[in-house]
Amino acid sequence: MGTVIFWIIFWILIAAVAFLPLYFIFLFINGLLFVNMKKEYNEDSKYFRFLLNNSTAIAVKLIRIHISLTGREKLPKGRFLLVSNHRSKFDPILTWHVFAKENLSFISKPENFKVPVYGRIIHRCCFMPIDRENPRKALKTIQRAISLIKNDVASVAVYPEGTRNYGEGLLPFHAAVLKIAQKAEVPIVVMTVQGTYEIQKNYPWKRSEVKMDILDVLPPEEIKGVKTNVLADKIAEMMLNNLEGKE
Numbered sequence: 001m002g003t004v005i006f007w008i009i010f011w012i013l014i015a016a017v018a019f020l021p022l023y024f025i026f027l028f029i030n031g032l033l034f035v036n037m038k039k040e041y042n043e044d045s046k047y048f049r050f051l052l053n054n055s056t057a058i059a060v061k062l063i064r065i066h067i068s069l070t071g072r073e074k075l076p077k078g079r080f081l082l083v084s085n086h087r088s089k090f091d092p093i094l095t096w097h098v099f100a101k102e103n104l105s106f107i108s109k110p111e112n113f114k115v116p117v118y119g120r121i122i123h124r125c126c127f128m129p130i131d132r133e134n135p136r137k138a139l140k141t142i143q144r145a146i147s148l149i150k151n152d153v154a155s156v157a158v159y160p161e162g163t164r165n166y167g168e169g170l171l172p173f174h175a176a177v178l179k180i181a182q183k184a185e186v187p188i189v190v191m192t193v194q195g196t197y198e199i200q201k202n203y204p205w206k207r208s209e210v211k212m213d214i215l216d217v218l219p220p221e222e223i224k225g226v227k228t229n230v231l232a233d234k235i236a237e238m239m240l241n242n243l244e245g246k247e
Contacts, residue, residue: 031120041126044103044153048124053100060097064207069098071214079149081181082189085170085239086159088196094210105154126154142180149184156180175232188218190235192242215242
């Protein structure tokens with residue numbers, strides 16, 4: 001019996017090792033054949049969204065990441081703007097994994113769209129590159145995000161810090177991104193993420209614990225007409241209180 005179990009486990013491991021490269025090739029071919037990187041997509045693809053969510057779920061299992069989420073019951077039923085702190089390249093990956101049903105499209109730096117395989121997949125899922133060095137192009141991205149929400153294509157996620165923060169606290173916010181919620185007349189979902197910075201250090205020796213907290217939902221009527229810098233200060237204070245364990 002022991003020998004039989006050994007061989008069963010052996011062939012399962014062989015199958016798993018063989019499966020991953022084949023699956024990666026499958027994703028690569030799909031992206032290459034069916035995604036035009038020069039085209040701006042304004043309709044989400046259920047097929048590529050499935051590929052994104054499915055492959056991410058596999059990766060989360062393999063890397064041994066355990067995610068605890070609090071506050072999901074606060075999520076609005078319709079579209080929204082999600083804002084969060086930003087500590088690691090794993091932040092958006094785990095966020096779209098946790099919010100798979102909500103179909104999030106991220107505003108992201110252009111380099112992420114050059115990542116092999118996944119650059120094409122996220123492009124087809126209406127993720128948006130933003131050129132912060134060019135105000136006119138950045139405004140166009142903001143307008144596209146507003147349109148995606150208004151047309152019920154996807155909810156949008158942004159990191160107001162603009163880049164990953166490797167230190168304590170928060171980096172100064174780019175408050176203009178909050179106009180997306182104001183113009184689209186949708187709530188702002190405020191969230192914090194903790195534990196993602198340690199993933200690279202933990203893998204493959206330790207399981208990583210990631211904590212996501214939905215702190216509050218600011219309704220459209222509450223944010224209407226409020227200056228974005230004032231709104232940014234309020235959100236930053238909320239996040240800092242949570243990150244510092246004050247609430």
